Amino acid sequence: MAEHAFGGIKIRELYKIFGPNAAAHIESVKNGLTKTELNEKHGHVLGLRDINIEIPSGRIQVIMGLSGSGKSTLIRHINRLIDPTSGEVLVDGVDVVKMSETDLREFRRQQTAMVFQKFALLPHRNVLDNTVFGLEVQGLPQSVRADTAMRWLEQVGLKGFEQKYPNQLSGGMQQRVGLARALANDAPVLLMDEAYSALDPLIRSDMQTILLDLQKEIKKTIVFITHDLDEALRLGDQIAILRDGEVIQQGTSQDIVLRPADDYVANFVKDVNRGRVVHVEAVMQPLAGHAAPSGPTIAAGTTIEEAVRLLVSGPEKDVTVVDPTGKPLGVVTLRQLAGAIVSAHGTTSPSAAAPAMAG
Amino acid sequence: MDWFYKFPHMNDDALRSLKKAIDEGFRAFTRSYGDTIEFLFSPLQHFLIAADRFMTQTPWPIIILLIAAIAWAATRNLRIVGGCFVTLLLIGYFDMWDDTMRTIAMIFVCTVLSIAIGIPIGILMSRSNRVQRVINPILDVMQTMPSFVYLIPVVMLLGIGKVPGLIAVVIYAIPPMIRLTDLGIRLVDRDVLEAADAFGASGKQKLFKVQLPLALPTIMAGINQTIMMALAMVVIASMIGVQGLGQPVLKAIANQYFTLGMFNGLAIVGIAIIFDRVSQAYGKRLQKHREIVHG
Numbered sequence: 051m052a053e054h055a056f057g058g059i060k061i062r063e064l065y066k067i068f069g070p071n072a073a074a075h076i077e078s079v080k081n082g083l084t085k086t087e088l089n090e091k092h093g094h095v096l097g098l099r100d101i102n103i104e105i106p107s108g109r110i111q112v113i114m115g116l117s118g119s120g121k122s123t124l125i126r127h128i129n130r131l132i133d134p135t136s137g138e139v140l141v142d143g144v145d146v147v148k149m150s151e152t153d154l155r156e157f158r159r160q161q162t163a164m165v166f167q168k169f170a171l172l173p174h175r176n177v178l179d180n181t182v183f184g185l186e187v188q189g190l191p192q193s194v195r196a197d198t199a200m201r202w203l204e205q206v207g208l209k210g211f212e213q214k215y216p217n218q219l220s221g222g223m224q225q226r227v228g229l230a231r232a233l234a235n236d237a238p239v240l241l242m243d244e245a246y247s248a249l250d251p252l253i254r255s256d257m258q259t260i261l262l263d264l265q266k267e268i269k270k271t272i273v274f275i276t277h278d279l280d281e282a283l284r285l286g287d288q289i290a291i292l293r294d295g296e297v298i299q300q301g302t303s304q305d306i307v308l309r310p311a312d313d314y315v316a317n318f319v320k321d322v323n324r325g326r327v328v329h330v331e332a333v334m335q336p337l338a339g340h341a342a343p344s345g346p347t348i349a350a351g352t353t354i355e356e357a358v359r360l361l362v363s364g365p366e367k368d369v370t371v372v373d374p375t376g377k378p379l380g381v382v383t384l385r386q387l388a389g390a391i392v393s394a395h396g397t398t399s400p401s402a403a404a405p406a407m408a409g
Numbered sequence: 410m411d412w413f414y415k416f417p418h419m420n421d422d423a424l425r426s427l428k429k430a431i432d433e434g435f436r437a438f439t440r441s442y443g444d445t446i447e448f449l450f451s452p453l454q455h456f457l458i459a460a461d462r463f464m465t466q467t468p469w470p471i472i473i474l475l476i477a478a479i480a481w482a483a484t485r486n487l488r489i490v491g492g493c494f495v496t497l498l499l500i501g502y503f504d505m506w507d508d509t510m511r512t513i514a515m516i517f518v519c520t521v522l523s524i525a526i527g528i529p530i531g532i533l534m535s536r537s538n539r540v541q542r543v544i545n546p547i548l549d550v551m552q553t554m555p556s557f558v559y560l561i562p563v564v565m566l567l568g569i570g571k572v573p574g575l576i577a578v579v580i581y582a583i584p585p586m587i588r589l590t591d592l593g594i595r596l597v598d599r600d601v602l603e604a605a606d607a608f609g610a611s612g613k614q615k616l617f618k619v620q621l622p623l624a625l626p627t628i629m630a631g632i633n634q635t636i637m638m639a640l641a642m643v644v645i646a647s648m649i650g651v652q653g654l655g656q657p658v659l660k661a662i663a664n665q666y667f668t669l670g671m672f673n674g675l676a677i678v679g680i681a682i683i684f685d686r687v688s689q690a691y692g693k694r695l696q697k698h699r700e701i702v703h704g
């Protein structure tokens with residue numbers, strides 16, 4: 051679609067106050083007025099406070115947080131379904147906040163597509179006509195629309211259902227229509243607000259697989275909201291954790307699981323199956339010198355569980371962890387790996403957490 | 410203590426001259442603008458006459474077939490089509506065919522007019538709470554004001570005839586059209602509207618691709634009610650010269666012809682039921698997509 055490389059999304063010093071007189075309180079909020087104080091003294095709700103997130107092109111940014119933490123508010127700023135009280139939202143270098151009505155409409159048509167928690171399909175249109183909606187709004191000719199829509203319906207596994215109405219479909223299928231509708235737009239940014247939260251675990255896992263498989267080809271910049279940590283860890287190249295409208299930690303899944311910023315995050319990650327998340331680098335013995343790898347090697351970025359599987363089927367020996375260029379980084383033993391799995395805050399055994407990640 | 414038992418009303422003379430002043434003002438208005446207003450309404454007159462002529466001059470078997478065909482197209486229900494057929498045959502057999510056709514023509518024009526005026530007003534109302542606050546009381550007045558009362562100014566302006574009758578009927582019958590259009594649009598799911606916004610739909614695209622289609626079942630209910638109210642108004646409208654089933658009823662009241670009144674009354678009921686069943690079944694068919702819920 052875009053002739054030039056897409057520039058990613060940058061959110062800078064974004065504040066949102068809900069209420070009739072939001073602008074009047076922005077200064078005091080910037081000077082440290084808390085959410086509770088703002089609500090009690092002025093009857094305004096602090097939606098977001100000083101959000102700074104950079105999302106490189108082609109990555110999946112997950113935003114996590116409990117209910118009411120401001121996730122939906124944040125994602126709606128990216129296509130300006132909600133106007134910020136102050137701050138910048140740069141999408142491909144252009145500030146969405148400053149766009150005129152017409153520019154914004156054009157931006158939404160060409161640059162973003164959205165998938166909703168409650169699907170938000172048009173009940174009076176069949177699957178095919180729902181899928182073409184974005185293209186229709188863009189004013190593309192009928193034949194192009196139908197072809198594109200059919201292609202995406204096939205991609206999400208809905209071939210043969212084109213003529214069905216949304217309420218003839220299961221939740222998982224409806225959400226696949228939602229996904230096809232968004233993908234048909236071929237916009238560089240894909241916004242997914244708890245797109246999978248209404249689905250049961252097995253279908254959810256299927257949908258995650260569909261998304262990850264598709265992402266290998268389409269390379270969209272995806273903002274994905276969830277309050278499920280397993281989902282976040284599985285999908286997210288980067289994860290940001292929100293609480294009461296503030297980002298309290300951002301980083302990769304490794305950062306979040308291994309170095310939770312505070313108790314709130316630690317509480318989030320305590321039940322996670324570390325064996326499937328933590329990479330071998332985190333437990334290996336770093337190499338002091340530059341000794342050549344002797345014996346079996348394992349790639350950096352392998353999860354502990356995967357490494358254990360490789361080790362138990364191989365010879366009883368230390369294994370060298372190597373980076374993609376083959377440079378050795380450290381050594382790891384079966385004992386260390388096993389230790390890392392059970393030391394997971396001593397709370398949950400891996401097998402108990404396993405079903406959540408099934409599929 | 411006189412004021413306690415008898416309401417201290419406005420001075421008789423003052424009241425009389427107030428009424429007189431208003432009456433005279435209106436009369437003066439009628440004298441100077443009556444012709445212009447009549448001219449403005451002449452397209453309506455042509456429309457009415459054309460509809461009337463079509464219904465009364467087309468041979469009856471063709472009309473029956475036409476109505477049955479419309480009923481079939483709208484409902485796909487053989488029982489309803491059969492019901493229409495039998496009702497029309499009975500009406501014809503009891504020699505009320507011409508009056509019934511005139512009434513149907515009148516109702517048809519009223520309904521078209523109510524839709525053409527009511528839906529845009531309903532849309533405006535749904536878009537702004539302020540407009541809603543202004544229009545709602547007007548609709549209340551239109552619905553509760555005894556219809557005889559607004560016949561007076563209409564007759565003063567336009568005289569006796571079809572067009573004033575039409576206007577009176579439309580005033581009486583249009584409020585549900587407006588209200589239900591407004592309601593239908595306001596009831597459209599916010600999530601779906603947000604999705605339309607997120608895909609960059611313009612206001613017009615949202616209206617025609619999302620709001621109106623989703624409000625359609627409610628709007629259909631409005632059309633149904635409008636038709637029913639128009640039929641109820643037909644007898645009153647016949648007092649100012651609207652031809653059709655209302656006139657024999659009036660005659661029956663004046664002369665105490667019980668059977669004449671009864672037959673024509675039943676004919677009105679008959680076509681009311683036809684209109685009602687057909688429009689309701691059509692409305693239901695429109696929302697078929699809502700019925701089949703995934704189990």
Ligand SMILES: Nc1ncnc2c1ncn2[C@@H]1O[C@H](COP(=O)(O)OP(=O)(O)OP(=O)(O)O)[C@@H](O)[C@H]1O
Nearest residue numbers: 068095096097115116117118119120121122123124
């Ligand atoms: N239009 C609004 N007016 C006032 N307050 C609002 C509005 N929208 C959201 N809020 C408040 O902003 C906060 C964040 O809401 P938001 O919907 O973004 O949460 P969320 O993280 O998406 O929660 P959930 O997981 O339940 O979807 C909440 O306290 C909510 O009450």
Ligand SMILES: [Mg+2]
Nearest residue numbers: 121122123244
């Ligand atoms: Mg939300």
